[in-house]
Amino acid sequence: MPDDIGDELPHALNVLWGRAKPKGRGRTPALSLERIVAAAIALADEEGLAALSMARLAERLGCAPMSLYRHVAGKDDLQLFMLDAAPGPPPEFGTAPADWRGSLTRWAVELLGVYLRHPWIVQLVSAPPMDPGQLAWLDAALRSLGGTPLDWRARFSVVMLVLHYVRGAAQLRTSATAAPEEMADGAYTALLTELADPGRFPALARAVEAGVFAPHPEAGPDDDFRAGLDHLLDGVGVAIERAARA
């Protein structure tokens, strides 16, 4: 195991995996990586990813903008740190839980919570995850299928399926509520009603008419999420039964 993960890789990775050299001498730090990352996450949570700038972050921390660069190689690096820290630890379950469906459901629901608390995560994900925080979630999801007869490739496929679904659902929810310029809840429906010409978009017009985009009469938005997730896991169940017979 080399001391460095890679020379051309983001500096952040070497720090995240605990391969930063301990430093003894020198001025006592007033800033720390943890404080910076926590402040950046709070700023992004409160005012959105667009409002996160090095200058505003420094202002919030009471330091000069350039001071941040002593702890972070650049803005990209900072975002890697944020992506690692924000989700927190994944739900706990053993290596091969008896109830794969319950475990995976819990994983998905908690991940949805993470994305709703930190909507910027979805916008930020661009490279394959290589930090301990995200890999821990990935590992937990793979473990939830530990008791099934699926092979590793199929398990990974299932996990990606659920992951994509959760991300999409989170994006839908956050973009619908924080839509362009304080658009009210029903405004999207009203707009679609006007735009969905039945001649041009027959199915869409019928769907709007049926109230698909209106907020549910009863039952919260979580029920929609659970319903879609159940569809998805039904498919996984089919695959598991098929694998069990083979």
Add this chain to the structure above:
Amino acid sequence: MPDDIGDELPHALNVLWGRAKPKGRGRTPALSLERIVAAAIALADEEGLAALSMARLAERLGCAPMSLYRHVAGKDDLQLFMLDAAPGPPPEFGTAPADWRGSLTRWAVELLGVYLRHPWIVQLVSAPPMDPGQLAWLDAALRSLGGTPLDWRARFSVVMLVLHYVRGAAQLRTSATAAPEEMADGAYTALLTELADPGRFPALARAVEAGVFAPHPEAGPDDDFRAGLDHLLDGVGVAIERAARA
């Protein structure tokens, strides 16, 4: 039907839905909205979304940066136009195709193609779609389920499920190939092999060991996509059978 869709809404929408006033007199335009949007799409395709700036776009079009603002209200507006134009028309099928699974599969595969040709689309989607281009795709997907006994809410849920899956798969593929600094195909696997400590990430370590992240020995990456899609559609099939019995 009012002349304007909304006063606080992006200018782009009023243009997209053909409610811009025709202009007769005046200087003959050297620029046009179509040329601008086409150039912007080409620029984003070739150099990525980050390279798309008004200045670089103007340079490519041989005009001054500020000239663009005669045709586009701002960069956000331009991106709305790009989102509308880039996907092109969705696949054609009737209002209630006999083979929902085939139709929806075709829709998903073609949409994946769109996302792979224009990777920036996935990064750009933030608000619910309100332009004709995206609504046409949505309508097509809803039509693919026209022959099933699902109600409109369930159809919409299924379409979102497939949409999220396609987006996620596209993001995975594009971010894996164009990863940080020309990372080779196998580099991610190598890195994971090193980082996935079996004590800390037991399932992940086993998955890496099993070669899940290695490129397939035979069969292209499309087979992975089709396999995941099949899982997903199995779940939809279960829902359809259930609805048929009710």
Add this chain to the structure above:
DNA sequence: ACGCAAAGCGTAGGCCATACGCAAACTGGT
């Protein structure tokens, strides 16, 4: 007490989006 490593930060340069107003060019009417 002293030197030096590390932290904090001031300056400056190069990008970026875009508000504003003026000059150029074309058309229709006289």
Add this chain to the structure above:
DNA sequence: ACCAGTTTGCGTATGGCCTACGCTTTGCGT
């Protein structure tokens, strides 16, 4: 042929952003 009106193209300027570079400050180890 000319002018008025209209629309396009664009020069200038402002304020934001990220960050390279080097200086000042600080406190530990000796």
